[in-house]
Amino acid sequence: MxxxxxxxxxxxxxxxxxxxxxxxxxxxxxxxxxxxxxxxxxxxxxxxxxxxxxxxxxxxxxxxxxxxxxxxxxxxxxxxxxxxxxxxxxxxxxxxxxxxxxxxxxxxxxxxxxxxxxxxxxxxxxxxxxxxxxxxxxxxxxxxxxxxxxxxxxxxxxxxxxxxxxxxxxxxxxxIPQDLTLCLGRPLVQVPPKKTGTARNILPKQVPLSDAIWNIASASLIMAGFAIGNIKLIGQGMQDKIVEPARSNMVPGYDRVRRAALDAGAVGVAISGAGPTMLALIDRGKSDPRKVSKAIREGFRKAGIPCEITITKxxxxxxxxxxxx
Amino acid sequence: MxxxxxxxxxxxxxxxxxxxxxxxxxxxxxxxxxxxxxxxxxxxxxxxxxxxxxxxxxxxxxxxxxxxxxxxxxxxxxxxxxxxxxxxxxxxxxxxxxxxxxxxxxxxxxxxxxxxxxxxxxxxxxxxxxxxxxxxxxxxxxxxxxxxxxxxxxxxxxxxxxxxxxxxxxxxxxxIPQDLTLCLGRPLVQVPPKKTGTARNILPKQVPLSDAIWNIASASLIMAGFAIGNIKLIGQGMQDKIVEPARSNMVPGYDRVRRAALDAGAVGVAISGAGPTMLALIDRGKSDPRKVSKAIREGFRKAGIPCEITITKxxxxxxxxxxxx
Structure with missing residues (x-):
């Protein structure tokens, strides 16, 4: 040995x-x-x-x-x-x-x-x-x-x-706040090879100061929300002016899915990692995760893409x- | 009436x-x-x-x-x-x-x-x-x-x-963590009129993405530190790659004062607002605020500037x- x-x-x-x-x-x-x-x-x-x-x-x-x-x-x-x-x-x-x-x-x-x-x-x-x-x-x-x-x-x-x-x-x-529920919408598309590398290369090298300040505040709100158990703050923070605008074209139906999930009661929506899965955060005490799931599925469907939904936490x-x- | x-x-x-x-x-x-x-x-x-x-x-x-x-x-x-x-x-x-x-x-x-x-x-x-x-x-x-x-x-x-x-x-x-102590070092210099406006105009309009990410993480660490009562995290977060580098020339002795305060045990040092006051955060359980004060005073003195120290919280x-x- x-x-x-x-x-x-x-x-x-x-x-x-x-x-x-x-x-x-x-x-x-x-x-x-x-x-x-x-x-x-x-x-x-x-x-x-x-x-x-x-x-x-x-x-x-x-x-x-x-x-x-x-x-x-x-x-x-x-x-x-x-x-x-x-x-x-x-x-x-x-x-x-x-x-x-x-x-x-x-x-x-x-x-x-x-x-x-x-x-x-x-x-x-x-x-x-x-x-x-x-x-x-x-x-x-x-x-x-x-x-x-x-x-x-x-x-x-x-x-x-x-x-x-x-x-x-x-x-x-x-x-984690007990009512915090996650809905993953995974579009069943062929993922290009080296997708993560591409998703990084697509990002701007320089960003406006005002967008940086916006994202600094957003991230701080998310951190505060998790630290003090306030789901609403997490949702207020899930607003990104830097990475998602650059990457949204990589997710088929991004705008539609995001809008639909928020309208259905999600507190926040984001691309999961480098995508193309979409992540929605839901306060189960206030909104029904199944309703958000349905909205996400419908959003992808309107973009011509079937998707797989996972409700998790x-x-x-x-x-x-x-x-x- | x-x-x-x-x-x-x-x-x-x-x-x-x-x-x-x-x-x-x-x-x-x-x-x-x-x-x-x-x-x-x-x-x-x-x-x-x-x-x-x-x-x-x-x-x-x-x-x-x-x-x-x-x-x-x-x-x-x-x-x-x-x-x-x-x-x-x-x-x-x-x-x-x-x-x-x-x-x-x-x-x-x-x-x-x-x-x-x-x-x-x-x-x-x-x-x-x-x-x-x-x-x-x-x-x-x-x-x-x-x-x-x-x-x-x-x-x-x-x-x-x-x-x-x-x-x-x-x-x-x-x-707030009980041991969190603040030391303000106010350089006794004539402040130019419209200083805050100048301090804003001096900032870059565009910033590198990597600096934005750095500051997003920094701010998140500060928020986490205050939310969970961890002074060390606050200190780790007090590292700014965007605003302070652009403004440091507006504070006489900035580098010297910052370095001296950190060496004397401050967990973090920053320009207070638009300056020129410098703010040091100290974990009183680990470092002596008077030692940090002395270091700040000495840092300004070496830059030829008298300063007023306030220890507060x-x-x-x-x-x-x-x-x-």
């Missing part, structure tokens, strides 16, 4: 949640960990230094099984190089998160592997370190490391993160389902 | 606090109401429609006694036109807040008059309406209405505000000192 500070567990099965980044103005910063959908990822230590990636036969969606084209494989490689002590690992993925739709599919698996290897190798890494390693996986899908989805996948609920001047600056808020981060000694 | 829904009180003396806007990234949005310094403003209803503005003999600082060149007079005019029912008022101001140094001097008096007339005329206006009226006074000093200082003066403690799509969006947080908004039936 390779030498390492090893726990007794050799295999860990974890549940890794989808996440919705940005919430409009919080581009590259805010993330919501979702209760649904999620992936199930099983990581097993190998006695040699191979990294093996397999799709579970029951997987709902496919992703590359070549380890270094997959976020999970890249994270495993980075962690094992630093802390593996000669071990490799097999990663088995059962995807419940559709990849490429702005739901943090790659971040979920990256977070799952970081979490699982931390346990299996008995590393007890600080959360910021786990997030930094998990973010290395995002290079596979986005071209650059970014932290918003992996932080949300690891911590669940609401998080805000950035690369600060002295490490990562991180806020994790886990007390913010939920916990990566967690253990099963372990094998 | 003019007819109006009048209470029995004819004269009200209120305490109106200084405020510190922006905190770095929260330009035009964030404000802190301060315990010290403050103005004392006495508003007395007059039976005719005159507005009379007088400086109290004990005033520490002078401001224009011409009512329509003074924020307090402009606010009185706006309120009396809408709700005065034929009354006028006399406003007597005893200034403890030095005008022109970025400490919300004009906002304090504007807030005081809005608050006092609301009471004297028995109007019970909603807070957002009071803020909107008080902001009309800011035109006298800044050339445009802005809300950050008047909201902080009316509500005290920490506030965030903007003109939203449907009225004012407002967050008021009054539970966030405090309550405008409040009644005395009333006369």
């Amino acid at each position: 390779p030498s390492t500070r090893l726990g007794k567990i050799r295999s860990l099965q974890v549940r890794a949640p989808a996440s919705s980044a940005n919430l409009g103005p919080g581009f590259d910063i805010f993330g919501l960990g979702l209760e649904e959908p999620f992936d199930v990822v099983t990581v097993t230590l190998l006695k040699d230094q191979r990294i093996v990636l397999k799709l579970d036969p029951e997987t709902k969606y496919k992703v590359p099984e070549i380890w270094n084209e997959n976020s999970a494989g890249l994270v495993a490689d980075a962690l094992l190089r630093n802390f593996g002590g000669g071990f490799g690992c097999e990663i088995r993925v059962r995807k419940g998160i559709p990849p490429g739709y702005g739901l943090g599919s790659s971040a979920a698996d990256a977070a799952a592997v970081a979490f699982a290897l931390d346990h299996l190798l008995d590393l007890h890494l600080p959360m910021n370190t786990l997030i930094a390693f998990a973010a290395k996986g995002e290079v596979a899908s986005a071209g650059v490391p970014h932290f918003d989805n992996v932080a949300a996948a690891l911590l669940g609920y609401f998080s805000a993160i950035r690369q600060g001047t002295d490490g990562l600056d991180l806020v994790s808020l886990t007390q 913010p939920g916990k981060g990566v967690c253990v389902i099963d372990d094998v000694v | 003019p007819s109006t829904r009048l209470g029995k009180i004819r004269s009200l003396q209120v305490r109106a606090p200084a405020s510190s806007a922006n905190l770095g990234p929260g330009f035009d949005i964030f404000g802190l109401g301060l315990e010290e310094p403050f103005d004392v403003v006495t508003v007395t209803l007059l039976k005719d429609q005159r507005i009379v503005l007088k400086l109290d003999p004990e005033t520490k600082y002078k401001v224009p006694e011409i009512w329509n060149e003074n924020s307090a007079g402009l606010v009185a005019d706006a309120l009396l036109r809408n709700f005065g029912g034929g009354f006028g008022c006399e406003i007597r101001v005893r200034k403890g807040i030095p005008p022109g140094y970025g400490l919300g001097s004009s906002a304090a008096d504007a807030a005081a008059v809005a608050f006092a007339l609301d009471h004297l005329l028995d109007l019970h206006l909603p807070m957002n309406t009071l803020i909107a009226f008080a902001a009309k006074g800011e035109v006298a000093s800044a050339g445009v209405p802005h809300f950050d200082n008047v909201a902080a003066a009316l509500l005290g403690y920490f506030s965030a505000i903007r003109q939203g799509t449907d009225g004012l969006d407002l967050v008021s947080l009054t539970q 966030p405090g309550k908004g405008v409040c009644v000192i005395d009333d006369v039936v």
